[in-house]
Amino acid sequence: MTHKRSLAAGFLALCAAGALTACAPVAATGTSADASSDGDGTTLTVFISGDTNVQDLWDKGIIPAYEAENPNVTVNTTIDLHGEHDQQTVAKLTTATEAGDDPGYDLIDAGFVTSSAAQAGTLLDIDADTVSGLADVPETTVAAGRGFGIPYRASSVLLAYDTDTVTDVPETLADLTQWIQDNPGEFAYNSPSTGGSGGAFVTTVLDSFLTQDEQDTLRTEADADIMAKWSEGFDELKALGPSTYQEGVYPNGNTQVLEMLGSGEISMAPVWSDQFLTSQQSGLIGENISFAQISDPSFTGNASYLGIPKTSDDTDAAIDLVNFVLSSEGQQIIAEQISGYPVVDLSTLPQEVQDQFVDADPSALRPGYYSEVSSEMANQWDQLVP
Template sequence: MRQDCRGKGLMRVVRLVRDGCSGMVAECGGLRGLSWWCRAAVGCWLLVLAGCGGTGSAGNSQQQRSVTSDMSWQQIESRGVNSVVRVAMWDGDPLINQYMAGWVGQRMEQYGVTLEFVPLHGQQLVNRLLVDVESGRQAGELDVVWINGETFFQLRQMQALWGPFVDRLPNAALLNLADDQIWLDFQRPIDGYECPWGTVQQALIHHAERVRTPPGTLSELTDWIKQHPGRFTFDSGFTGLTFLKSVLLQFAEDSDDFSGAYSEAVYRRAADRLWAWVREVRPHLWRGGQTFPQDVAQLHALLLSGEVDFSMSNNDGEVENKVREGILPESARGYVPVFGSIRNTHYLGIPRNSTNHAGALLLINFLISEEAQAEKLRSEVWGDGTVLDTARLTAPWDARFATADQRERVPSRAELRRRALAEPAAEVMLRLHQELRSEILDSGESAAGQP
């Protein structure tokens, strides 16, 4: 967790649970394809698994905190109070950390629920739960996981998630499940195995004093990059891949090509054109396309230092709080180009071997409450879009949501949504991740590195 003034205060509030013995496998990259020494280490670990904290946190025995199908919400509440809920989440943003550990943590005290945070997400989280599944571990170390897309896809394939549970949450009645980009996660129905938590759309961020009229179409962006060598790039992490995904969709032969299940033929046709486009503009990118920022934080730093004129964010509201924090320049403005950008939803799931299903349900139900959703909608708190159906909100919440969603440096969410692109199947992101490296980063012509 970042050790700035927020991080130091946060450490007094939250206990970060360090990787236990199963973290060994997360470091090794999963059970399959390991080096010989890592396989040996994992084998030894599996032999002693029963002695490696398998009973979970104190007071969270499965019998005490389990939930059966015939339980009422009142019974679930009674079973979940006075317990520890262990949350696996990305911990790279101090504002999100403060919202969860500070604001949410304080309000969960009404249930006597203590939150512990484990800095796990993406493939490391998948690896951790893969170990549990393949070893048959019944008492896991996690109760709530922050997931979406390819992570959800992999966890469902592994049968590592508990559910369906969303219909059991009283606050689920307000979820906007009529929205295809909420009830579908990367084209896969959530089926009650993960609960919508927030929704965002990627925005390009430009320096408004140097780029008075940002390019709208892909053709205009291509021309701008060539006419302003070194002033545009994308990172090699999740945000950059999402940008490339938006460009990929422009090369589909039909607008519905990427709807529904993954098609290798559809992907291959569009991907070949995508990589041809990347090679076309690459000599005109920052540092001649010989290196790329490793993540969006480095890309933001390049915009702040004046090395480039563009950054980007998967959260369309992030430009507001990052300017306030001094991470982006005052002149930074966000927009969605005419060719559109990916909009997606992030979710909360419950591992099948959680020892505190009841406590997990209490936390998730609160996180989708009107109070919690309105708080994180505020740009100074997080700026995360709501998954609630705002048309069904009644006083005073309708007015509070309208006030919380005021923005100065990026158009309204309703305006951006007119250019929203739906996430394609999770396999697309996995293939882009592989091919960005094989086609570009590891091609011998460039490499991802420090700015």
């Protein structure tokens, strides 16, 4: 079944997750970075590895609202744009944990860091008894955090298409690959190393040649025997090359794909849900561009997870901040600021939010590959497909 657009086209968003911008070194920032404490209060630091849209979500949305309700708490942010220093961050966190020292931040908003830090045993154990807000999050979404990650927002890759030129929208992956062949030059996806929307398309094609158990394994670990079975999928991607936008030419990043859709250079492409809404809001793409979700299999999507360092001096305060993020108010801020899917049960949110995100079921998101697997997939694509 095709799920047509039902997300909030009117939501304000700043910059889509996964979009590529200029890199910069780690820097402390945020509207609250200069806030003063009365000496009896608590100061928390949120470490972010990602784009400035995530930092703005905290600095301009979550933090001011939280501090207004908690005047004795000051929350600062520090950001590593695009995760250029993720390995060093994990090493620092590991060293601090082994020494029993405070690592210098109390909450981590960074996919690779959270995952690697959990593997190193440096994060606080998490469940609904520890973080009460998790009681409203679907069990499957919580379980994907493996007892350490705290889901707080989500997004998925969708199939965007030009309604002026596309009259028969593909409903399955097989429909989509047939459409690409029948409409040469009208479909594009970015190389997976430059953005997650192209990576989701590649992942989905590769998954179509794997069993469900094999797919599930690659979402939790790197298995060389299973990855060897990607050969059929890469063969299909290679065969599709002559029918894509220009043979051997692939857009550089998620944003370039949307620019091509907006200019009419192509008629169809995989895109991130939040970036789609942002681009339509800004006028980068017109109202003639709509979206659907395919099936058998669907494109991938995922929740973003927070982590709490176990040797933080303020774990209780960090848990309180997380519970605010998972509250109805916090989830609405995420929707308004970044067009992110709520991770809590929609029935706990106002009716207008329920209506706007009726298809945004985080429990139904098909996750992407484990980080090491995803990197290897991108490397093999570079070697085998263009």
